Amino acid sequence: MNMYLRGIANLPIMPEVASRILSLNEQNSAYSFEQLEKIVKIDPGLTAKILKVANSALYSRPKEIDNLQTAIGLLGFKNIRSMVVLVTASTMVQASGNHRVLKHLWDESVRSAFYSRLLAIRTGNRDIAEEVFIAALLQDIGKLAFAVSETDAYTTMVEHSHESPPLPDQQLAQEEAKEFGMNHRELGAMILESWKFPDQYIEACRSHGSTTVSLRYRKLLSLISLGSGLSQVPQDKQLDDQSTQQLKTYLRYLGLSEDDLEPFRQQTETELSKDRMFIECRQMIA
Known part of the structure; x- marks a missing residue:
C-alpha cells in the first residue's frame, strides 16, 4: 500500500457537507442562501457548532443568535461557508486521535487562515478573502x-522542523519526500482531489510555499503563502533576514515591500489577541 492509500485510509472523511457547500454558487444568492441553510441543518451537531462560532464573531450583539437563518443573514x-469548512475540519482533526502534533498542526492552520484573510483584505482583495481563508486552512x-498514518516518525519530523532555526516548509517537504516517498503538498492535493474539492483548494495544497505558482491562482497562492509565512513567526520575535528573503517573491506578486511586513504582523497580532472568533477557533482542539 503506497503512502497516499495509507494516508487516505487513516484520515477521517471530511463530511460531505463541506464539499457540497463549497460547490454552491453565491451568484444566485436567494437559492444559495436557502441551500446553505438546508445542507447545514442536516447535521444538528454541525449547526450547534456553527452557531457557537457565529456568536463569538458577533459577540457585541445584545441577543444571542439561535438559528441558522439569522446567522447567515x-x-x-x-463567512458562513468558511465557518462550515472550519468546523468540519476541526471535527476531522479531533477524530484523528489525541496526540500533541495534531493540536500543533491545527493551531498553525487556524493562524494561517486568519492571517491570510486579513492580508487579503488589507491588500485590496476582499472579494477573495473567504476563499483565501479556506485555502489557507486546508493547505x-x-x-x-x-500525522495519523506515520505518527511517531512524523511527530519527530515536525518537532525537529520547529527547532531553532525553524525548517522552512520547502525543506520540510524535501524531508517528507525522502522519508515517505511524497511530501505533504502532493499528498494533500491528492486527498482533496479524491473529495472532489474545487480546483483552487487542490492547487493551494499542491503549490503553497512554492515560488513557482500558476498564473491562474497566483494571487490566492501568494496571499496564503505570505500570510502563512508571517503567521509562523514567534510572537515575541521579529522577522529575520532569512524569513524576509523567503517571502520576497510573494511581496512582488502582491505589490508590497519588505517595510510592510513587520507593521502588518504587529497589527495582526494585536487584532487577533482581541478577536473572539479567532480565540474560539483555536480552542476547538483542546
Whole structure:
C-alpha cells in the first residue's frame, strides 16, 4: 500500500457537507442562501457548532443568535461557508486521535487562515478573502494525513522542523519526500482531489510555499503563502533576514515591500489577541 492509500485510509472523511457547500454558487444568492441553510441543518451537531462560532464573531450583539437563518443573514454567505469548512475540519482533526502534533498542526492552520484573510483584505482583495481563508486552512491537510498514518516518525519530523532555526516548509517537504516517498503538498492535493474539492483548494495544497505558482491562482497562492509565512513567526520575535528573503517573491506578486511586513504582523497580532472568533477557533482542539 503506497503512502497516499495509507494516508487516505487513516484520515477521517471530511463530511460531505463541506464539499457540497463549497460547490454552491453565491451568484444566485436567494437559492444559495436557502441551500446553505438546508445542507447545514442536516447535521444538528454541525449547526450547534456553527452557531457557537457565529456568536463569538458577533459577540457585541445584545441577543444571542439561535438559528441558522439569522446567522447567515448577519454574517453573509461567504463567512458562513468558511465557518462550515472550519468546523468540519476541526471535527476531522479531533477524530484523528489525541496526540500533541495534531493540536500543533491545527493551531498553525487556524493562524494561517486568519492571517491570510486579513492580508487579503488589507491588500485590496476582499472579494477573495473567504476563499483565501479556506485555502489557507486546508493547505496542510497532507501533514494531518502523515500525522495519523506515520505518527511517531512524523511527530519527530515536525518537532525537529520547529527547532531553532525553524525548517522552512520547502525543506520540510524535501524531508517528507525522502522519508515517505511524497511530501505533504502532493499528498494533500491528492486527498482533496479524491473529495472532489474545487480546483483552487487542490492547487493551494499542491503549490503553497512554492515560488513557482500558476498564473491562474497566483494571487490566492501568494496571499496564503505570505500570510502563512508571517503567521509562523514567534510572537515575541521579529522577522529575520532569512524569513524576509523567503517571502520576497510573494511581496512582488502582491505589490508590497519588505517595510510592510513587520507593521502588518504587529497589527495582526494585536487584532487577533482581541478577536473572539479567532480565540474560539483555536480552542476547538483542546
